[in-house]
Amino acid sequence: MATAAVAATPYTERRRRTGELRRRRTFARELLDFYGALLGVQEQAYEQAISARPPARALVAYVAEMVVPAVVDVSLAAGPAKLRDAVALRLESTDPCEFVAAWIHGDDQTLVDRFLARASVGPVLEALGSEAAAACEGVRDQLHCPDCGGPPQLSFFALPAEDLASGGRFLLCARCQGSWGYARMTCPGCGEDSSSRLQIFSEEGTASGERGSVVRGLEGRLGDHRVSEDKPVFPHIRIEACDSCRRYLLSIDLAADPTAVPVVDELAALPLDLYARERGFSKIIPNLMGF
């Protein structure tokens, strides 16, 4: 465990960053507005779980009863139309315990089930720490979170001052937000470390310390969001893709932008996701918003 992912008040930073990116990334504004509203609910669930301290064996029932209703409400009030319809339909026929348990067990889920479960379970796991994380199912190895067995959502390079292990590269868990050190130039999806099988794509005009390709053709998608022609929108984010498993994730370099909050910046980098998908790669796990 290391770095900002375990800061005392993770939600403060997430809210700050969401507000910043909302102003700067008009292409992601709708998504960030919803995420900002959801953060309010998650922060409350986080604080509530810290004082309630439900035991690990009661995790599913606690989340289903105490958190899911508020996540449903904010989704119906502020979510995109497609999500609103899916959430309303889903709740007519389901006990929330089912989709919460499925997420904790690592089962396959529909987008809407996974969204509801994940948005609700995340802050509680974050609040309760390793004992609750240990109750989650999943493989514990380098490709999965050592605390809960969840898959990596993203990769990040820590600030040099925080660089105490593993050459500064970390993976962030999609389930409990824990992080673990991981070798550079190694695929977090399958462990491939032959550099000829790994591809890095960065936006044109972005300096990358390691070999890789340059993302071209993004400008058209970003419209006039670029402040100037030579200033990249994502100077601190790159796509790390693997030819062996055909998967990718986004990697956030905090040294290139110390104000970044990996979990927020990753959500607001849709054009990079689209680019990777067009090249035939699929994300190791879609992020909270389904991209």
Ligand SMILES: [Zn+2]
């Ligand atoms: Zn985890």
Ligand SMILES: [Zn+2]
């Ligand atoms: Zn791979």
